[in-house]
Amino acid sequence: MARWEPNARERLVHAALDLFTEQGYEATTVNEIADLAGLTKTTFFRHFSDKREVLFAGQEIHARLLADAITEAPGPATPLQAVGAAVDALADTFTDDRREFAARLRSVIAGNSELQERAAFKRGKLAKAMTDALHKRGVPEPTASLAAELGIRAFHHGFDQWADVANQQTLTELVRHTLDELRAATAALVQEPPTII
Numbered sequence: 782m783a784r785w786e787p788n789a790r791e792r793l794v795h796a797a798l799d800l801f802t803e804q805g806y807e808a809t810t811v812n813e814i815a816d817l818a819g820l821t822k823t824t825f826f827r828h829f830s831d832k833r834e835v836l837f838a839g840q841e842i843h844a845r846l847l848a849d850a851i852t853e854a855p856g857p858a859t860p861l862q863a864v865g866a867a868v869d870a871l872a873d874t875f876t877d878d879r880r881e882f883a884a885r886l887r888s889v890i891a892g893n894s895e896l897q898e899r900a901a902f903k904r905g906k907l908a909k910a911m912t913d914a915l916h917k918r919g920v921p922e923p924t925a926s927l928a929a930e931l932g933i934r935a936f937h938h939g940f941d942q943w944a945d946v947a948n949q950q951t952l953t954e955l956v957r958h959t960l961d962e963l964r965a966a967t968a969a970l971v972q973e974p975p976t977i978i
Contacts, residue, residue, distance in 0.1 A: 851914035864932035
């Protein structure tokens with residue numbers, strides 16, 4: 782019978798990030814991650830399918846959180862207001878004690894094309910979760926997917942700013958500001974240029 786390992790998933794994530802930071806993603810093995818976490822390779826594979834996935838733990842939780850927030854948005858909310866509520870709910874889970882971890886994670890991902898590809902895949906899955914939730918609210922295409930894409934863009938831009946340890950704003954503040962900028966930018970797309978006399 783396998784023995785229960787307290788906080789095994791979190792220990793594996795932190796061990797992986799430590800090793801990826803110190804010796805690089807390519808040079809790190811699953812055995813090394815498990816050893817540093819004080820766990821076995823079998824335990825690693827109970828939680829993650831491969832070493833790439835260890836950095837994207839929580840994707841399903843994030844997708845569900847976004848979808849649930851859109852579902853729970855007030856009935857009269859516009860698609861972008863519902864998306865704003867969703868990215869607020871996700872951003873609220875990123876407390877300041879996670880900022881240094883986020884900075885290291887961003888650096889590791891930026892240094893490896895395989896991880897960048899996986900990050901783009903995650904971004905797409907999160908956008909799809911919001912798009913599907915908007916469809917359930919009766920929002921048609923292309924409005925639903927555009928609103929979802931603006932929300933994900935706002936979240937990731939805010940996350941990049943927040944992951945700078947010198948930044949003192951909360952992730953929620955940064956994401957809201959970026960979403961406001963994107964909302965203004967989309968409104969500017971349909972404005973008539975001023976008439977020059």
